Amino acid sequence: MIQIHTFSDQSAQSDALAKAVGDALNASLAAQTAAPGAGTRPVMLAVSGGSSPRPFLKTLSTQTFDWSRIAVTLVDDRWVPDTDSDSNARFAHETLLQNAAKNATFWPLVDVSHDLNAHVAALNADPRFAVVPDVAVLGMGEDGHTASLFADSPEWDHAITTQDHFVAVHPGAAPHARVSWSMSALKQVKHLFLLIAGPRKMDVLNAAAASLEKNAISQLANDKGVRLDVYWCAN
Numbered sequence: 001m002i003q004i005h006t007f008s009d010q011s012a013q014s015d016a017l018a019k020a021v022g023d024a025l026n027a028s029l030a031a032q033t034a035a036p037g038a039g040t041r042p043v044m045l046a047v048s049g050g051s052s053p054r055p056f057l058k059t060l061s062t063q064t065f066d067w068s069r070i071a072v073t074l075v076d077d078r079w080v081p082d083t084d085s086d087s088n089a090r091f092a093h094e095t096l097l098q099n100a101a102k103n104a105t106f107w108p109l110v111d112v113s114h115d116l117n118a119h120v121a122a123l124n125a126d127p128r129f130a131v132v133p134d135v136a137v138l139g140m141g142e143d144g145h146t147a148s149l150f151a152d153s154p155e156w157d158h159a160i161t162t163q164d165h166f167v168a169v170h171p172g173a174a175p176h177a178r179v180s181w182s183m184s185a186l187k188q189v190k191h192l193f194l195l196i197a198g199p200r201k202m203d204v205l206n207a208a209a210a211s212l213e214k215n216a217i218s219q220l221a222n223d224k225g226v227r228l229d230v231y232w233c234a235n
Contacts, residue, residue, distance in 0.1 A: 002221055010055055046072075046137070047096060048076070056137075061098045071104065072106050073108070076148035076180035078177070123166040124166050137194075138194045144208050148169045149169065149219075159180070159183060160182075160219055165181060165185040167182045205217060208221050
């Protein structure tokens with residue numbers, strides 16, 4: 001199910017999404033406290049890179065959760081060092097992991113000192129990632145990709161069918177190899193958000209939701225077990 005929240009300006013969009021994600025984090029923190037073995041696992045928040053989430057992430061960074069109980073990770077990342085300008089890990093440190101959120105733990109997805117496929121195998125065996133994120137904020141490209149699940153990659157069929165949580169991806173038309181959460185993992189996220197802007201992306205989303213297409217957002221939108229809260233700014 002898709003729920004669309006519409007805004008006329010980016011500031012209102014960012015503020016509303018920060019509140020919604022904050023409410024989801026608070027609910028997850030409360031559930032974690034009440035669960036057997038409380039305190040053994042942090043609440044996991046996965047965020048995206050790119051220019052669109054910057055204002056939202058900066059706003060979220062000022063919220064006064066118990067950030068020490070939250071582990072921040074990424075929806076996906078490029079296979080580049082964390083000093084590279086294309087690194088989503090670097091972006092997360094510059095935007096979200098500031099202010100109150102500097103007390104969160106960060107779980108990166110990339111370590112270029114290792115072989116890519118071996119590293120992805122290690123992520124899939126990592127007990128920290130034995131569960132999917134409690135809260136995830138996705139972006140979307142105009143080709144309908146989300147996370148780094150690109151339909152033009154040779155790993156497409158594997159990425160949308162595997163039960164592994166992580167996949168290595170080599171996009172055909174985008175730079176850099178990637179590490180991404182798989183489609184099955186994204187479908188299991190309890191609080192799943194999509195941040196997009198502009199009429200073109202809304203057209204892509206509407207087409208993806210109308211019938212099953214060969215792109216990642218359509219795979220999510222047409223799964224009746226998935227709730228996707230879309231925060232869309234017209235401008």
